[in-house]
Amino acid sequence: MRDGPGGTDRAVSVTVGYVMTLAVSTLLLSGLFVAGGSFVESERERAAQGELTVVGERVAADLGTVDRLVASGASRGDLTVNRSLTLPDRVSGTSYRIRVSANGTEGTVALESDRSDTVVEVPFRSTEDVAVRNATVDGGDLRIWWDPDAGADGEVVVSAA
Numbered sequence: 001m002r003d004g005p006g007g008t009d010r011a012v013s014v015t016v017g018y019v020m021t022l023a024v025s026t027l028l029l030s031g032l033f034v035a036g037g038s039f040v041e042s043e044r045e046r047a048a049q050g051e052l053t054v055v056g057e058r059v060a061a062d063l064g065t066v067d068r069l070v071a072s073g074a075s076r077g078d079l080t081v082n083r084s085l086t087l088p089d090r091v092s093g094t095s096y097r098i099r100v101s102a103n104g105t106e107g108t109v110a111l112e113s114d115r116s117d118t119v120v121e122v123p124f125r126s127t128e129d130v131a132v133r134n135a136t137v138d139g140g141d142l143r144i145w146w147d148p149d150a151g152a153d154g155e156v157v158v159s160a161a
């Protein structure tokens with residue numbers, strides 16, 4: 001870096017060193033922010049999955065409760081079963097949908113977050129002679145009730161409260 005006696009390049013090495021230090025520091029900090037951002041996003045998805053699982057288990061449990069009450073009833077045409085379920089409107093800061101699908105005695109409560117690709121499925125069983133209507137509702141308070149006029153022998157219905 002020196003030209004010899006009387007050279008004028010000595011101040012350049014200090015400036016180059018300073019610029020190199022700034023460049024390396026900037027690269028390290030930007031790498032840290034990128035890695036931290038992806039970590040936060042993956043933790044948010046895991047939190048959403050956990051919350052959706054809890055909500056799905058609550059819906060499946062209440063479906064089972066209404067199903068058992070209907071199955072134990074003597075006269076289903078006169079039976080009134082109405083179960084209100086208070087659920088959060090949002091999980092991990094985003095809205096979600098609940099899809100109830102049943103085929104025979106086996107069914108699934110699927111919960112899907114609007115922002116992330118998180119989908120949670122919780123299985124449930126119903127008695128052989130009690131039908132559950134397939135439905136899709138937005139997250140929030142639900143009503144699970146017995147509709148004696150639906151279908152051939154009535155159905156358990158999930159709807160928004």
